[in-house]
Amino acid sequence: MSETPAAPVKVKFFSGEDIPLELHKVRIVQKLYLRPVDERLKAMQAAGFNTFQLSTLDVFLDMLTDSGTNAMSDNQVSSMLRADDAYAGSQSFARMEAAVREVFGTQYVIPVHQGRAAENVISRAFIKQGDVIPMNYHFTTTKAHMEISGGKIFEIYTDEALKIKSSFPFKGNMDINKLKALIKEHGAARIPFIRLEASTNLIGGQPFSIANMREVRKVADQHAIMVLMDASLIGENAYFIKQREAKFKNASIKDILLTMCGLVDMIYFSSRKVSSTRGGGICTNKKDLFLKVRDLVVLFEGFVTYGGMSVREIEALAVGMYETTDETVISQSPSFIAYLVNELDKQGIPVVTPAGALGCHLDAMGFLPHVPQKEYPAGALATALFIISGIRGMERGTISSVRDDQGNDILADVELLRLAFPRRVFTLSQTKFALDRLTWLYKNRELVGGLKFVDEPTVLRFFMGRLAPTSNWPDRLVKQFKKDFGNSL
Numbered sequence: 001m002s003e004t005p006a007a008p009v010k011v012k013f014f015s016g017e018d019i020p021l022e023l024h025k026v027r028i029v030q031k032l033y034l035r036p037v038d039e040r041l042k043a044m045q046a047a048g049f050n051t052f053q054l055s056t057l058d059v060f061l062d063m064l065t066d067s068g069t070n071a072m073s074d075n076q077v078s079s080m081l082r083a084d085d086a087y088a089g090s091q092s093f094a095r096m097e098a099a100v101r102e103v104f105g106t107q108y109v110i111p112v113h114q115g116r117a118a119e120n121v122i123s124r125a126f127i128k129q130g131d132v133i134p135m136n137y138h139f140t141t142t143k144a145h146m147e148i149s150g151g152k153i154f155e156i157y158t159d160e161a162l163k164i165k166s167s168f169p170f171k172g173n174m175d176i177n178k179l180k181a182l183i184k185e186h187g188a189a190r191i192p193f194i195r196l197e198a199s200t201n202l203i204g205g206q207p208f209s210i211a212n213m214r215e216v217r218k219v220a221d222q223h224a225i226m227v228l229m230d231a232s233l234i235g236e237n238a239y240f241i242k243q244r245e246a247k248f249k250n251a252s253i254k255d256i257l258l259t260m261c262g263l264v265d266m267i268y269f270s271s272r273k274v275s276s277t278r279g280g281g282i283c284t285n286k287k288d289l290f291l292k293v294r295d296l297v298v299l300f301e302g303f304v305t306y307g308g309m310s311v312r313e314i315e316a317l318a319v320g321m322y323e324t325t326d327e328t329v330i331s332q333s334p335s336f337i338a339y340l341v342n343e344l345d346k347q348g349i350p351v352v353t354p355a356g357a358l359g360c361h362l363d364a365m366g367f368l369p370h371v372p373q374k375e376y377p378a379g380a381l382a383t384a385l386f387i388i389s390g391i392r393g394m395e396r397g398t399i400s401s402v403r404d405d406q407g408n409d410i411l412a413d414v415e416l417l418r419l420a421f422p423r424r425v426f427t428l429s430q431t432k433f434a435l436d437r438l439t440w441l442y443k444n445r446e447l448v449g450g451l452k453f454v455d456e457p458t459v460l461r462f463f464m465g466r467l468a469p470t471s472n473w474p475d476r477l478v479k480q481f482k483k484d485f486g487n488s489l
């Protein structure tokens, strides 16, 4: 019997309950700490009200990100033992190359140490001062690298993309008319490439369709513009295509992945996401494009057969690449996200719908309408949730944005608190705990106030910045928590 069962992977319960089922067993575990609420408050104060600054010793459920935190499979871990340590010509790289060729269908494969390293190399190779880069939506590190290289980013999403409540299946689609207008306005010569991001991270892990990719391809071909895909979350995007795009209902994930990759000229990925390990890669079928990035990889990352990665990670990447074609693997995170999103939605708690990839995205402006956007509602919600539950989420709103030339915050399009579901990490009872605490927090939402920066780095400020509450609202929140939960953690 094949190791990879044919779809569908959805399991029906006789009871009629609509809950996700773990299609794996737990063989290695890590102890978690659920600290008392006073300690959680102290930890948050010490972290400068920035969840990036927390120690994992103080975190119960680490829902900050899925980057580098997906559970590895037994096959991935065991593959690391056969790693071939060599500066050049390593067999570990040969296995990675073979895996990427089979799964993405690309001839040329270069490893890099993580996704943003690929962004650095690609930006340096293709972007000139004053260039214009259309994309379905930016990612933080993408924007930083492309702007440092002199590019200007244009996000040309559809009208549905930023609606919090929607049933539109492909909020990650590009608006083709806006794309055509942008090319007309700036001219194809100033556009080094069009970037498509699979399972668009910052708008709630929302996928694009193959139909939309085909339209983008057509426009790109008319103007001889290269198409670049950020494939960090391509597995989940392929899963949603199978679920939501009628034409691909019976297609295998493998075929969907090959179809997607066949529609672009160059692909890059963070392997911390797509293949549940560390590292990343750049791949293409075009020799001229390959040569443009190859020499920069040697300069910035390492020799082309390791690119800044350890050979052990390269082995795990290769196995993880094959596992991306397994629907039981790539459906796991979306099915848990869908469970949490749908349960929150049923209670009227503002959350991005339809459920997407990567995490459950709470709408902080809907959750905390009394906190002005300039007081960072998504950051405040992340702070409050950690204090009352030990759950660490990530702010994806104005704190993750930048300031304009006058020093004013550029307010984010949406203020989201992302609760990431790394693949095969959390159980259903942990998910129910998150649901329970979010329900309590929503009932007590008027206790939550805003935040302000007290120490603000100029680049990617959300990582290392320190903030403070605009009043003593965290103390009031703790007081109410103790009243309702007594000595319970």
Ligand SMILES: Cc1ncc(COP(=O)(O)O)c(C=O)c1O
Pocket: 067, 114, 115, 116, 117, 139, 141, 142, 197, 201, 230, 232, 233, 270, 271, 272, 273, 279, 280
């Ligand atoms: C869509 C996307 N692109 C690029 C990156 C950057 O990858 P890395 O964190 O490996 O540098 C990320 C990371 O989360 C991502 O989500």
